[in-house]
Amino acid sequence: MKKHQVTIIDIARQLGISKSTVSRALSCHPNVHEQTRIKVLKLAEEFEYQRNMFSVNLTRKATHTIGIIVPEFNRSFFPQVIKSAQEAAKDAGYNLIIAQSDENYQTEVTNAKLMLQYQVDGVLISLTKETNNFDHLKQFERRGVPIVFFNRVCDQIIAPKVIVDDYEGAFAAVEHLIETGKKKIAHLTGPETLKVCNNRKRGYFDALKKYDIPIDEELVLHYDLNLAQVRIYLNHFLAMDPRPDALFCVNDPTAVEVIKLLKAKGIKIPEEIAVVGFSNDLVSTFIEPQLTTVEQPIDQLGRTAVALLVDQINRDIANWKAHTVVLKTNLIIRASS
Amino acid sequence: MKKHQVTIIDIARQLGISKSTVSRALSCHPNVHEQTRIKVLKLAEEFEYQRNMFSVNLTRKATHTIGIIVPEFNRSFFPQVIKSAQEAAKDAGYNLIIAQSDENYQTEVTNAKLMLQYQVDGVLISLTKETNNFDHLKQFERRGVPIVFFNRVCDQIIAPKVIVDDYEGAFAAVEHLIETGKKKIAHLTGPETLKVCNNRKRGYFDALKKYDIPIDEELVLHYDLNLAQVRIYLNHFLAMDPRPDALFCVNDPTAVEVIKLLKAKGIKIPEEIAVVGFSNDLVSTFIEPQLTTVEQPIDQLGRTAVALLVDQINRDIANWKAHTVVLKTNLIIRASS
DNA sequence: CTGTTAGCGCATTCAT
DNA sequence: ATGAATGCGCTAACAG
Numbered sequence: 001m002k003k004h005q006v007t008i009i010d011i012a013r014q015l016g017i018s019k020s021t022v023s024r025a026l027s028c029h030p031n032v033h034e035q036t037r038i039k040v041l042k043l044a045e046e047f048e049y050q051r052n053m054f055s056v057n058l059t060r061k062a063t064h065t066i067g068i069i070v071p072e073f074n075r076s077f078f079p080q081v082i083k084s085a086q087e088a089a090k091d092a093g094y095n096l097i098i099a100q101s102d103e104n105y106q107t108e109v110t111n112a113k114l115m116l117q118y119q120v121d122g123v124l125i126s127l128t129k130e131t132n133n134f135d136h137l138k139q140f141e142r143r144g145v146p147i148v149f150f151n152r153v154c155d156q157i158i159a160p161k162v163i164v165d166d167y168e169g170a171f172a173a174v175e176h177l178i179e180t181g182k183k184k185i186a187h188l189t190g191p192e193t194l195k196v197c198n199n200r201k202r203g204y205f206d207a208l209k210k211y212d213i214p215i216d217e218e219l220v221l222h223y224d225l226n227l228a229q230v231r232i233y234l235n236h237f238l239a240m241d242p243r244p245d246a247l248f249c250v251n252d253p254t255a256v257e258v259i260k261l262l263k264a265k266g267i268k269i270p271e272e273i274a275v276v277g278f279s280n281d282l283v284s285t286f287i288e289p290q291l292t293t294v295e296q297p298i299d300q301l302g303r304t305a306v307a308l309l310v311d312q313i314n315r316d317i318a319n320w321k322a323h324t325v326v327l328k329t330n331l332i333i334r335a336s337s
Numbered sequence: 338m339k340k341h342q343v344t345i346i347d348i349a350r351q352l353g354i355s356k357s358t359v360s361r362a363l364s365c366h367p368n369v370h371e372q373t374r375i376k377v378l379k380l381a382e383e384f385e386y387q388r389n390m391f392s393v394n395l396t397r398k399a400t401h402t403i404g405i406i407v408p409e410f411n412r413s414f415f416p417q418v419i420k421s422a423q424e425a426a427k428d429a430g431y432n433l434i435i436a437q438s439d440e441n442y443q444t445e446v447t448n449a450k451l452m453l454q455y456q457v458d459g460v461l462i463s464l465t466k467e468t469n470n471f472d473h474l475k476q477f478e479r480r481g482v483p484i485v486f487f488n489r490v491c492d493q494i495i496a497p498k499v500i501v502d503d504y505e506g507a508f509a510a511v512e513h514l515i516e517t518g519k520k521k522i523a524h525l526t527g528p529e530t531l532k533v534c535n536n537r538k539r540g541y542f543d544a545l546k547k548y549d550i551p552i553d554e555e556l557v558l559h560y561d562l563n564l565a566q567v568r569i570y571l572n573h574f575l576a577m578d579p580r581p582d583a584l585f586c587v588n589d590p591t592a593v594e595v596i597k598l599l600k601a602k603g604i605k606i607p608e609e610i611a612v613v614g615f616s617n618d619l620v621s622t623f624i625e626p627q628l629t630t631v632e633q634p635i636d637q638l639g640r641t642a643v644a645l646l647v648d649q650i651n652r653d654i655a656n657w658k659a660h661t662v663v664l665k666t667n668l669i670i671r672a673s674s
Numbered sequence: 675c676t677g678t679t680a681g682c683g684c685a686t687t688c689a690t
Numbered sequence: 691a692t693g694a695a696t697g698c699g700c701t702a703a704c705a706g
Contacts, residue, residue, distance in 0.1 A: 003481040003654075005456075007699055018677045023701060031675055048476060050453040054400075055699035058391040058682045073416040083410050083437065095451070098435045100420065114432070116387040119342075139385055144340035256623050263625075286593055288600075288625030317340070344683055355693045360685060370691055392683035395698045 006047045015039055026051070057119060065095040066309060067115035069108065071128040071152060073100045075253055076282050077298065078126070081150070084302030085124060092310045094121070103225075105130040112136040116143065122309040127152040129191045129225055146312035146320060150305040153195055153324075160308045161324040162301055166196050166278075169294035169329035170203025173276045174248055176292070176331060178211050182246035182274055186219040186237050188230070188258070189250040197222075197250055200278060204248055219244065230257040238265075246274040246337070252281035252293055259287050259336060274337040289335030297327050343384045352376055363388070394456060402432040403646060404452035406445065408465040408489060410437045412590055413619050414635065415463070418487070421639030422461060429647045431458070440562075442467040449473040453480065459646045464489040466528050466562055483649035483657060487642040490532055490661075497645045498661040499638055503533050503615075506631035506666035507540025510613045511585055513629070513668060515548050519583035519611055523556040523574050525567070525595070526587040534559075534587055537615060541585055556581065567594040575602075583611040583674070589618035589630055596624050596673060611674040626672030634664050 008026065012019040017036065024032045025040035026049075043049075057063040068085055070078040082098055089096045097118055099111035108128050115123050116139065123140055125147060134156045140147045141157070149161040177185050187204045190197040201220065208215055218240075221233045237244050249255035255277030262269055269275055269289055277284060280295035304325055312320055345363065349356040354373065361369045362377035363386075380386075394400040405422055407415040419435055426433045434455055436448035445465050452460050453476065460477055462484060471493045477484045478494070486498040514522050524541045527534040538557065545552055555577075558570045574581050586592035592614030599606055606612055606626055614621060617632035641662055649657055 003479075005480075005699085009699080019700080020678080020702085021676055023699095024676085027701080033675060036675085048479065050450060052395070052456060052699055053454045054391040054395040054456060055682090056701075058389070058395055058684090059699080059701045060682085063391075073420050074413070076411070076413065079410040079416045083439070086437070100423070102420070113387060117390045119389060119391060142340075142385065143342075260622070283620060283623050285597070286620050286623040342683085346683080356684080357686080357694080358692055360683095361692085364685080366685095368691055373691080389683050392698090393685080395700090396683080396685045397698085 005052065006049045007052070008049075011040060011043050011047065011049060014043060062121050062313075063095075063119045064093055065097060065118065065120050066122045066124065066306070066313075067097045067099065067118065067120040068124040069099045069101060069111045069115070070126050071101050071108075072103050075251075075279075077151075077279060077296075080298045081126075081302045081305075084299040085306050086302075088303040088306035092306060094306075094310070101128045103128045103130065105133070109136040112139065116140075116145070120145065122146045122148070122313045124148050124150060124305050124309055126150050127154060127194075129194055132193050144317050146309060146315075146317075148305050148309040148312065150301060151196065155195070158322045159320075160312065160322055162305045162308060162327065163196070163199075163324065164296045164301065164327045164329050166199035166329075167203040167206075169278060169296075169331070170200035170248070171207045172203075172329070172331045173278070173292070173294050174204050174207035175210070176333065177246045177248065177274055177276060177337060178207065178213065180270075180274065180337060183213075184219070184242060184244045185213075185246040185248060186221070186244035187248045187250075188221050188223065188233055188237075188254060190222065190225045192222055200250060225250075225254070227253060227257050230254060231261055234258055234261050238267075244273065246270075246276070248276050250278060252277040252279045252284045252291060255291055255293070255336075256281075256283050256287045259289070259291065263288075270335070270337045276337050280332055284332075284334070287336075292334045292337035293332055295330040295332050297329075300327055342389065343386045344389070345386075348377060348380050348384060348386060351380060399458050399650075400432075400456045401430055402434060402455065402457050403459045403461065403643070403650075404434045404436065404455065404457040405461040406436045406438060406448045406452070407463050408438050408445075409440050412588075412616075414488075414616060414633075417635045418463075418639045418642075421636040422643050423639075425640040425643035429643060431643075431647070438465045440465045440467065442470070446473040449476065453477075453482070457482065459483045459485070459650045461485050461487060461642050461646055463487050464491060464531075466531055469530050481654050483646060483652075483654075485642050485646040485649065487638060488533065492532070495659045496657075497649065497659055499642045499645060499664065500533070500536075500661065501633045501638065501664045501666050503536035503666075504540040504543075506615065506633075506668070507537035507585070508544045509540075509666070509668045510615070510629070510631050511541050511544035512547070513670065514583045514585065514611055514613060514674060515544065515550065517607075517611065517674060520550075521556070521579060521581045522550075522583040522585060523558070523581035524585045524587075525558050525560065525570055525574075525591060527559065527562045529559055537587060562587075562591070564590060564594050567591060568598055571595055571598050575604075581610065583607075583613070585613050587615060589614035589616045589621050589628060592628055592630070592673075593618075593620050593624045596626070596628065600625075607672070607674045613674050617669055621669075621671070624673075629671045629674035630669055632667040632669050634666075637664055 101108040284291035438445040614630040621628035
């Protein structure tokens, strides 16, 4: 049971001044006598006064709060993005409300509502793998709340997007496999709903084309990113004759799972099958052999997304810009290829 | 720039009724005509009305929101706890505000303030490794805001705590090492400020005692949990003569780092040195050899913490209970020992 | 520089 | 079953 909350009125009464003056003193308003300000600050400290954000945000038009919706918390990727976004937000004078959708469309819709209820000034979002309806996001537009996509973006909503150069990264990864002499390169990717996956797939195809390697659609498998399913798809590849001598995986957890399975079967990596991932997750150096992967500038991703969002917030709604920022990736070659 | 927000007044005006009725219809108040309620709900839907949480929470005494403060986002541990806490909170009708302190005392203080400003009904907290002053937490008590510690707890504040049985888990781990024939077991642990670490250390000592192995304080090293430092401490152990034949590490990331370093030196695991961790982090199966570790019931941890907190919230402040819930651990033996 | 006044959006008395 | 009135804590005009 909460006790009575200390308000500016308590401070005002005690000091025999008006609550407006207290409010001004507390919020660094210029027009306050220095002596008064000191007295107010001192008493506020003594009373352990804390501003009631609900009151503040009800009064002001802006809440100086931005929301971030991420699809999951299982990999280290999104917590890392959140961390950098939080720093950037703080630097820009914004609070950050975090919500995770558990790769579930309905939860994402609920989270979107939550952001609206909390009157965020803007939203950062990365979609769940299930999301293919975007009505819940159009609502932001209608309400004049800017939105910035990152990582898991979509084309159906016009808004700024921050992604890494998935195409380029995948291209470089596959090119690297080709250069190391691999002839039959398979690709295990995620759901077709995810644009990240499709971009990486394009990179895969184009790298093959560049070296005149015939495209074989059989060598590309889509799965739902549920790691427990990986063995099914891997077995499918292994049953081919001749079997692939390299496997480019859509992300690091997938690649690590593949390596674990291959090792269990006694298949030599990279001699028999080379494996490459995407992300440079922490796990990529824990596995043996260490994973060749495409590094993403996570910190930059979070910071850029916040910067773009803050830019939108300060802009007139009519002038929203919807350009896409593409961050460079970096191929890290390790022992798995 | 935000557009005009739809309020209950807009709905009331459109329907030619009072905002009180709209408010009642929207919040399932019994005393409202069924026809009226339907009309209101329909229009609210059409207008895409969203309740303004700032207004709601300013009006009500309780915000139905709980805060969670975690020390870091780097390991998978805390995001996992948050995920389960969020589920439990939702089931109990609470929203969750997430804050991470970046292992930084000052940030933790700021986060605590933030929770107060957002008028949370209660707080879940796991301390940073730096925290040894608790004034910022006493504030919760003074304000009548219940607090529940989890994982990184402290004795100085009287409040419910949820921890795993660190002592038992460590005891079992070390006992296992002894049973596999290890004679000189070293322990690399975290800062002495962290009670988790001390409990694990006690388990380490008592297991040795049980088997009449003389305690050697030289074999216990404290470090700041910054993985980059691990090599220094490991080298110290390796320089001993005879050198330890087993190393019990305070957590999995530490153990994984140790394994990587030992492998780089060509030291055989577990033959020359066995390694055991604590947590059963995701990484523990990625490393080669796979890591023997003490599993913690993360999901249960988050859910229990929320349950205890909600219990406190619904209790009169005078009746706060401060018992500690200790969850069972489970030793998972893998190839590193 | 300071006090007065008027809301922000909603829930909740108290009337009717 | 509904409406009118009040106030939550604060900021922001508007006066002085």
